[in-house]
Amino acid sequence: DGGITQSPKYLFRKEGQNVTLSCEQNLNHDAMYWYRQDPGQGLRLIYYSQIVNDFQKGDIAEGYSVSREKKESFPLTVTSAQKNPTAFYLCASSTRMTANSPLHFGNGTRLTVT
Amino acid sequence: EDKVVQSPLSLVVHEGDTVTLNCSYEVTNFRSLLWYKQEKKAPTFLFMLTSSGIEKKSGRLSSILDKKELFSILNITATQTGDSAIYLCAPQTGANNLFFGTGTRLTVIP
Numbered sequence: 001d002g003g004i005t006q007s008p009k010y011l012f013r014k015e016g017q018n019v020t021l022s023c024e025q026n027l028n029h030d031a032m033y034w035y036r037q038d039p040g041q042g043l044r045l046i047y048y049s050q051i052v053n054d055f056q057k058g059d060i061a062e063g064y065s066v067s068r069e070k071k072e073s074f075p076l077t078v079t080s081a082q083k084n085p086t087a088f089y090l091c092a093s094s095t096r097m098t099a100n101s102p103l104h105f106g107n108g109t110r111l112t113v114t
Numbered sequence: 115e116d117k118v119v120q121s122p123l124s125l126v127v128h129e130g131d132t133v134t135l136n137c138s139y140e141v142t143n144f145r146s147l148l149w150y151k152q153e154k155k156a157p158t159f160l161f162m163l164t165s166s167g168i169e170k171k172s173g174r175l176s177s178i179l180d181k182k183e184l185f186s187i188l189n190i191t192a193t194q195t196g197d198s199a200i201y202l203c204a205p206q207t208g209a210n211n212l213f214f215g216t217g218t219r220l221t222v223i224p
Contacts, residue, residue, distance in 0.1 A: 004156075035214075042118065042202070042214035043157075058211070090156070102148060102162055103212065107155035 004106035006091050011111045021076045021109045023091035030096045032074035036060065037088040049074055085113045116141040118215035120203050126221045131193050135218045137203030138185040147179055147186050148212060150202040157202055193222045
């Protein structure tokens with residue numbers, strides 16, 4: 001079955017450590033996205049990528065980095081520069097980045113930094 | 115500044131009731147509006163609305179968009195406990211970004 005796989009489901013890290021969240025899709029989608037979800041707030045866009053080897057900052061990119069070396073994979077690194085990293089992170093993909101391509105989401109990774 | 119307001123924030127109903135969820139928006143370069151259902155983890159796609167006044171239906175769910183008044187509603191008839199979820203509204207802008215609202219948490223009790 002095609003889908004988006006995020007791993008791990010839960011991640012715990014000490015403050016000051018970088019951590020990388022995995023996102024893999026086998027839907028053959030061109031566009032991939034990372035969102036962050038906090039209680040009482042809507043999903044906020046961190047980074048997105050329309051094609052391999054290209055990515056753009058979203059609304060809250062500070063303290064995060066991404067890479068898109070393969071079409072299927074869009075890992076997100078939460079760096080020590082991110083001031084409030086504890087959150088639920090959702091990866092998504094779409095056929096392409098146009099108005100007629102709904103996003104499909106993975107099951108998310110809940111990151112806790114202490 | 116782009117803004118999406120969903121109301122109510124939360125709602126508790128009994129099975130069989132009909133509910134209406136509201137979404138008002140102010141975004142630049144509006145392209146379409148999407149509704150998602152989020153149960154425990156991944157939001158799942160429900161509807162994409164691009165034209166005013168055309169109702170989209172899927173089973174007991176339906177949705178309509180008013181581009182003049184800048185709002186959309188999501189209706190659920192004959193609610194079931196499986197409808198309990200957070201319903202997210204997301205206008206899509208010319209930058210091809212989705213701007214999500216905070217969602218309406220619906221709880222359906224038997």
